[in-house]
Amino acid sequence: MVSIVKADINMGALPFFDGELINISESQQIRSIKYQREYITENFSLLGSETRLKDCLEINLFFEYRYKGKFLRPKKGGQQNLLGGVTVKTIKSIANSLKLFLNWLESQGIGWKDLYAVSESEKAKEWLPPYQFRAHLIDRVRRSELSLNTANLYISHVRQFYEWAWQTNRIKKLPFTYSDKVIKKKYSRSEFDSIFTSFNHDRGIVVQTNNLTIPKKHQQKKMILNDGLSPLGPKELLSFYSSNYMQSQTRKLWADLALLCGLRAFEVTLLNESEIIDTTLDETKVYAVDIIGKFNKSRKILIPKTLMTRLWVHKNSGERLNRSAKWDNDNNSIRKPLFINRSGKRLNEGSISNITSRVAKELLNNKVKFTYSFHDLRSTFATSLARFLLENDLPLGFIQYKLMSLLGHTNFSTTQKYIDLARIVTYDKRMKSWVLEVFGDLEQALSIEAMALELGD
Known part of the structure; x- marks a missing residue:
């Protein structure tokens, strides 16, 4: 079972061994690490598990990359920490998503790297771990256990983790693909929509999308007006x-x-x-x-x-x-x-x-x-x-x-x-x-x- 633990950790730069030994048990010692520039981060979310320890360690390294801005650095004007990455609150949200993912993998008896069926075929992709997890989330949305937005947040964090794993050579190929999509909106003076005024209405807006999202068609039935x-x-x-x-x-x-x-x-x-x-x-x-x-x-x-x-x-x-x-x-x-x-x-x-x-x-x-x-x-x-x-x-x-x-x-x-x-x-x-x-x-x-x-x- 995977769980989230909070810890105060040093995200400093230029680490080195200072020769000091730390006792971790009666028979084991480890060398102490010091930093030329220290940066203590409080209440940092980490994943821990007795059965998925290696997976948790890799994901925790992913958290460090996000926090230090070494992967998917926040856009200009976005909320950052002093190291240039996302905030502790964002790490907590990502940790929650990936905890759910790992626990689901545990229940299915599969690993996140089981990408043997990577193929351009949409049918083959359905057997890949991230797509199976997406199907699991879709079922929860249909049963009204999750909102569509929350389910897409979970799957987007899983997608980011796979992108990081691919960029750091932990996997050889991404299990999903990206494509461009044109969004068009008709202009009506009777119902003026100022958001689209600066664009060409014939061409529309080009946005990047991927095939690992949960479509709106899976949204649960419309709730009462003031729900x-x-x-x-x-x-x-x-x-x-x-x-x-x-x-x-x-x-x-x-x-x-x-x-x-x-x-x-x-x-x-x-x-x-x-x-x-x-x-x-x-x-x-x-x-x-x-x-x-x-x-x-x-x-x-x-x-x-x-x-x-x-x-x-x-x-x-x-x-x-x-x-x-x-x-x-x-x-x-x-x-x-x-x-x-x-x-x-x-x-x-x-x-x-x-x-x-x-x-x-x-x-x-x-x-x-x-x-x-x-x-x-x-x-x-x-x-x-x-x-x-x-x-x-x-x-x-x-x-x-x-x-x-x-x-x-x-x-x-x-x-x-x-x-x-x-x-x-x-x-x-x-x-x-x-x-x-x-x-x-x-x-x-x-x-x-x-x-x-x-x-x-």
Whole structure:
């Protein structure tokens, strides 16, 4: 059985033996390794197994390549570590996918290198380990045990591992192939889609694809309209912000970044202090700020002036400056996060996402049921903004484009759920006044932007 273990490991450069011996048992010793340049990485995910130890060691080396940026280095602007590779969080996600893969291989009694049937024939490929694993994932999707997106994430990590194994000469040939695909979209002025305005509509967009993905046709039946979407109403927002636990100004900032700007919990941890500015220096009402989201995608979010003012106060508070000094002692990076913990490190995502569960526990003691998650604050933002844009009669294509860009979605279907829900949600006067307070200053700017995009300017 393969499992994930967390370890603090040295990813330093220029290793050497210093002559010191370390006892690993009563009869065994190993030589100590030192590094000319040390780099300690905390809570790094590794795979361990008594039955698949060799496989785990190879995969752990793959993790090191990804973390050091020696293989599939993150794109420019993406979330990286100081060594130039992916983050510890990304390694954790990859480790989870490959743990599932190895455990499945164990259950089938096969090895990941069993590529004896490598052939151009699609029928022959079905017997290869990665394709058998894909068939296993498809079955789980059909049984509604996995979402299509999650299954494709698992198989993409498996695919990356095989690519690495091929590039490092561990296998002689890739078991899958790549090809170019042209995506076409018809242009309709009645439903303007600004994402495609910069391309030739006849030729379409050329994208690279492969034959080891899970097609959309395997997606489970369409769920009910608001499945997974739980925007808070004025009553729930009042209960949430009135709780004792939420009287902390810092926690209120975390919640407001989700509610007023649509940030995910981990995106709050990635907000850089350099993006926070003094609002007394200009008359700006809404600030465009850069953030790194899912899949290392960079996007701009909008922060209302009142919230930016509070973030500026937090940035310059005494407690935060003390923590900032600790950060400076341990880091050479100029990309200092706004939120730093007591140890002078970047705030953990769980510290932020858990605030709703802490509030729920408190409210339950007072006989009040609160079943919302931190992500539901983001859902409230998305649904409220969609309703605002719809009520201002902006083109549907522009609404889709704007929501996608502000929320960091990768496809229209996710965005469309919020638009569909916004069409049936009825806000009372208190909720509508709150929405206008947050988005009201954007009305004219958004209308001008929509018109400019439609005209192709």
